[in-house]
Each structure stands twice: as structure tokens, then as C-alpha cells.
Amino acid sequence: MNNRIKKQKKIALIAHDNRKTDLISWVKKNNIILGKHFLCGTGTTSKLISEETSLPVKPYRSGPLGGDQQIGAAIVDGEVDFMIFFWDPLTSQPHDPDVKALLRIAVLFDIPVAMNQSSADFLLNSSFMDEEYEKNVVDYTNTIVK
Secondary structure (H helix, E strand, C coil): CCCEECCCCEEEEEECHHHHHHHHHHHHHCHHHHCCCEEEECHHHHHHHHHHHCCCEEECCCHHHCHHHHHHHHHHCCCCCEEEEECCCCCCCCCHHHHHHHHHHHHHCCCCEECCHHHHHHHHCCHHHHCCEECCCCCCHHHCCC
């Protein structure tokens, strides 16, 4: 398994419905930095970001239709190594189990995750954004009951 995040990051952009406008505004504000990286996102979010910013964003399915799980699989496959997820903490989502699974995979594979604007600003403006980074992926192999 490759534990290195390259200089050019593969960033997933995700937002619940009540946070899409906030994420789009944040992407517009950080357009130049984000334009140096590969972007992907769940269905509507990726479409709206592409339309509003002209940045190319690889679309996955909508979150409730499996997009969260697709991004989780992309993390496992090394196709996503950084995630910005503006989620709505006050609204129950029909796909909450999928969101929890996505966040679990992000922690398991030690990828940076921002879940609000402040943490996204801190991550995006970190000195690590301009260099390679060695992740510390814990090997849980011996803890899994066979």
C-alpha cells in the first residue's frame, strides 16, 4: 500500500444540501489553490462546483445514491487522499450510515479531512499542501479476528 500523498493532491469535495452554497463559496475563494489539484465530488456538489467555478470536478453518484460509498472506495484504492466535507450537523440524512462509513474509511486510511470552513482553511493553507506527505496508516491486520 502506498502511504505517500503526492504534491498534487486528489481532493474529494462533498456537501450536504444545506451546506452546498457554503462549499461553493469556499471553493470560489480558494479557486487558485484548488486548481492545482485533482478534484472529485458527489453528484450534485461536483456539478455545481464545476458550473460555478469552471474547475474540473470528477463526479461520483449523489451521496444518498451511493456516492459516499464510491468516494470511500476511492480512498481505499488511493484515488482520493484529501477530503473536504461540509456536512449539516442539524439535519438527519437518509444516508447517515454511509456518511459514518465514509468517515471511518478516511480515518482508517489516515487522510486529511475538513468538515467545516475553518478546518478546510487550515488544511488548504498548510505547508503540507505544497509537498509530499507520508501518511501513518495503522496496520490493523493483527486485530481483525479471522
